[in-house]
Amino acid sequence: MRISQHEALQQFITYIQLEKNYSALTSEAYQQDLQEFFSFLKQEQVTTLEEVEYVHARLFVTQLYNEEKARATISRKISSIRSFFRFLNREFQLNDASFQSLYHPKKESRLPRFFYEEELKMLFEANEGETPKEKRELAILELLYATGIRVSELTSIQLKDVDFSLSILRVMGKGRKERYVPFGQFAHEALQLYVTDARPILMKKQQHDSLFVNMRGEPLTARGVRYILNEMVKKTELTTTIYPHMIRHTFATHLLNQGADLRTVQELLGHASLSSTQVYTHVTKEHLRNTYMNAHPRA
Template sequence: MHINQNEALQQFITYVQLEKNYSVLTTAAYEQDLKEFFAFLSEEGIDRLEEVEYLHARLYVTKLYNEQKARATISRKISSIRSFFRFLNRDFELDDAPFQALYHPKKESRLPRFFYEEELKVLFEANKGETPKEIRELALLELLYATGIRVSELVSIELKDVDFSLSIIRVMGKGRKERYVPFGQFAHEAMELYVNEARPILMKKQQHETLFVNMKGLPLTARGVRYILNDVVEKSDLTAKIHPHMIRHTFATHLLNNGADLRTVQELLGHASLSSTQVYTHITNEHLRKTYMNAHPRA
C-alpha cells in the first residue's frame, strides 16, 4: 500500500491537535521537524514512506550532530519522527519498531538562569510608575514572579480566571491541563490596580476578556511580553539579559531556597514529571554550598 507523504503528515497534525491536545506551538514544531526530515529523505533518494528504514533516521540524526544542533533540538526532532511513525503504524500498519530504537541524546547539564532576590528588588523598584503602561508592566512582572506561570499561559488568562477574593488564578497549561495557582499580596495589589485603573484606559474601544492587553487594547502576545520584559530590565540598569522563562526559573528557585518541597513546586509549575522540577535542586544545592563556604569559619 502506498502512503501519500503529505496526506499522512496532515492526518498526523490533525491527530496531535485534536486527540493529543498539543499546543499550536508544539504542533508547528512537529510539522516543521517532519518536513525537514522529508527534505533529507528526498536528498537521499527516498520518496516513499514505506522505503524509510532505521538507517535513514540514524543518518539524519548524525547530520544534525554534524550541524552542531543543540541536544534539546535533536531530542525534539527524534520525538517528532518516532511519534509520526508510531502514528503510521497505528493508522497505516507501517512497521515502526526500528524508529522506536532511536535514542535521545543526553541532556546538556546547563542550569537554568535566575535572578537573585536583591536583583528582583531592583527590578520591581525601577518599574514602579503611575501611567497605565507602567501599572500594566509592574502587574505583569509581579504576576509572573508570584505564580511561575509560562508566558503562553499568561497571555491566555481572562478576567474571569482571576479570583481576587482568594488570590488564586486559573491557568490552562500544556495539553490543556487546568490548574489553580495562588498569588501573594504584592501581585494582588498590582493586579487590582491594573484591572481597575490601567486596563480600562488601555482597552479604548476594544471588547474582549483577555487580562493583559497591549497599547492598542488588543490581547497581549507572547512576543509582546518578551518586548515588555526587555524594557523592564533596561529601566533597572541590571546587566542580566532576560528571557520569559527566567522569571519562572526564579520563582521555582526562590521557593526551594526558602523551604518549599519539590512536589509542591512541581504542582505549581504544572510539570507532568518530577524530573522536570528536579533541575532546580542543582541550583539550590549550589546555593547551600556557597552559603556554607561564606558562613562557616573553617570552610
C-alpha cells in the first residue's frame, strides 16, 4: 500500500499524541525533524517512502554533522526517523530494518550549567518589586527554583493545581504523567502575592484558569518565560545567558549538594529513569573542598 509523506506524517503525529501521550511540544519536535528529513529526500530526488533506504538516512545524518549540529540534536532526529519508520512498518508493512541500524552519536560529557547560591541570591534581589509585572516575574523565578519543574510544566499550571494550605503543586509532566511537588516558604509567599494582587490586574478582561499570564492577560507561553528570565538577568551584574532548564539544573544541584538522595531528586524532577538524574551528581568546587576538609583524617 502506497501512502504519501504528508498523510503518513499526519497519521504518525496522531499516533504519538493519542496512543503514546506525547506532549504538544514533543509532537512538534518530531514533526519538524521529519519534515526536515523529507526536505532532504526531495533534494536527493526520492519522492516516495518506499524508495527510502539506509543510505539516505546515513547521508542525512552526515549532513547534520557537516552543519555542526549538537550531538543531542542529531540523536533526537535519529530517534524521530526510527520511530516514524517503525510506525510505518507496523501500519503499512514498510521495511524499517535499515533504520534500526542507525547509531546514536556519543553524548557530549558536558556538565549541566547551574547558578551558584551567591549568583541566585543576586538574581532574586535584583528582581524584587511592587508592580504586578515584577510580582509575576518573582513568582515565576521562585516557583521554578523551588520545584525544578520544566518550563512546559510551568506554563500548563492551572489555578486549581496549587494547594496553598499544604504548599503542594500538581504537575502534569512528560507523557501526561502526574506528580505532586512541594514548594517552600519563599515560593509560597511570592506565589500568593502574585495570585491575589498581580494576576487580577494583569488578567484585564480575560477569562481562563492558567496560573501565569502575559501582559495582555493571556496564558504565558514557553517563549514568554524565556524572555522574562533573560530580562531578569539583565537587571543583575551576571554575564551569563539564562534558560529555564538552567533553573532546573540549579534546583537539582543544590538539593544533592545539601545531602538529598538521588531517588528523591528523581521523583521531584519527574524523571522516568534514574540515569537521567545521575547527570546532576556533580558537585560544586566549594562543596567538594568542604567535604574533603571535614572528612579526610589528614586534611
